Amino acid sequence: MALNVKTLKTRSLTAAVFVVVMLTGLLWNHWSFFVLFSIVHFGCWAEYQKLIGLIDPDYTTITPFHKYGVKLAGWCVMLYFTNDQFSIFGLPLHEIGWFLGLLFIFILPIVELLFAKEIKPKNIGYSALGLVYISLSWGLMMDLRCSFIPQSREGVLINPDSWQKLMPIALIVSIWINDTMAYIVGSLIGKTPFSKISPKKTWEGTIGGAILCVVVIALLGNFTAPAYGHSVIHWIFIAAIAAVVGTGGDLLESKLKRVANVKDSGHIMPGHGGFLDRFDSLLLAIPFVWLYIQLALK
Structure with missing residues (x-):
């Protein structure tokens, strides 16, 4: 103990x-x-x-x-x-x-x-x-x-620097919520294994994490949408992409570690592993979210 x-x-x-x-x-x-x-x-x-x-x-x-x-x-x-x-x-x-x-x-x-x-x-x-x-x-x-520059809206003063901070933070928070909620939901009700690559992951946890990620980001996006001129639907898509692709990023890094026969990619953060362990989901999610923004918001 x-x-x-x-x-x-x-x-x-x-x-x-x-x-x-x-x-x-x-x-x-x-x-x-x-x-x-x-x-x-x-x-x-x-x-x-x-x-x-x-x-x-x-x-x-x-x-x-x-x-x-x-x-x-x-x-x-x-x-x-x-x-x-x-x-x-x-x-x-x-x-x-x-x-x-x-x-x-x-x-x-x-x-x-x-x-x-x-x-x-x-x-x-x-x-x-x-x-x-x-x-x-x-x-x-x-x-x-x-x-990334927000759409201008009449009568609304927009600080571009604040908005430019918002997009990366929203992506990082999406990944964090997805990972945290997937772990919590999986621990509580998870029974069905999700992948042999990562035996601790379950379908219940993965789906629950993604749903809660989308819900929380949609609620947060509801506060920013009136000021920045973007529909909440875009935040929902960004959160969904981050959750789905981020899970793939986690599995990819887990596969690399399994083939390399190591538990963690590094030891820079005691108890949490290395840089790749902390940012594996984000690494794969960034290009897909970036692509969505280019196609849908620019």
């Missing part, structure tokens, strides 16, 4: 610190948002490369330039999706990201040819998948924060 109490305290303290760090990064300003997800980006990459190395030991033989260069190339994707708010010495980050990204595209293959003992296309493929799975997702998260 003492061990359980100690574990509970550790998990609770870690969760509290995690919430404070996330809220600070999300709400402080655009730079804190960028720094937060830059750290998460590199953390996810470190764990992804570790998992792939466990799944296929050949990946551990890549050159240091490949190992770290692909992470920086991915970060350039994040830079590219920033806007004119982000600039250093008068140089917009999105332009820096564009030119550095082109540079990496040319330099990485050349260095690999010069220093690698053997070019293995599968290792290049693993890194390319990481760019899509991790870097593109966080780049699109930056785009949600930077480029």
Whole structure:
């Protein structure tokens, strides 16, 4: 029992610190948002490369330039999706990201040819998948924060910065509600296994989590719709996409861990695992929510 109490305290303290760090990064300003997800980006990459190395030991033989260069190339994707708010010495980050990204595209293959003992296309493929799975997702998260402008409404004063914070927060809250409610509902009434990949998941918990996620986000969206000019139906679709695709993201990461034969992707957060453990659902949900917004709201 003492061990359980100690574990509970550790998990609770870690969760509290995690919430404070996330809220600070999300709400402080655009730079804190960028720094937060830059750290998460590199953390996810470190764990992804570790998992792939466990799944296929050949990946551990890549050159240091490949190992770290692909992470920086991915970060350039994040830079590219920033806007004119982000600039250093008068140089917009999105332009820096564009030119550095082109540079990496040319330099990485050349260095690999010069220093690698053997070019293995599968290792290049693993890194390319990481760019899509991790870097593109966080780049699109930056785009949600930077480029989405609300519809103007007569007689309503809209603060664009407040709205730009709202969309990423709504997505993150959707994922959090879905995961939390799925766990609670599954613990209370779950009986039917959902997937062999994650034996603890049940159909009852998965469906209950998704329904409660949509309901809560719809209620919250009802307060923002009059001010920002978007129907509650859009919030319902965003929550539904986040719940369904987010569950897929959780299963995908669980599959990677199972093949790698590890319990957690990392240990950065005691009692909660690593970066991929915390953001697996969000990583897969971001592109689909971003696509919906492009098609339905822009």
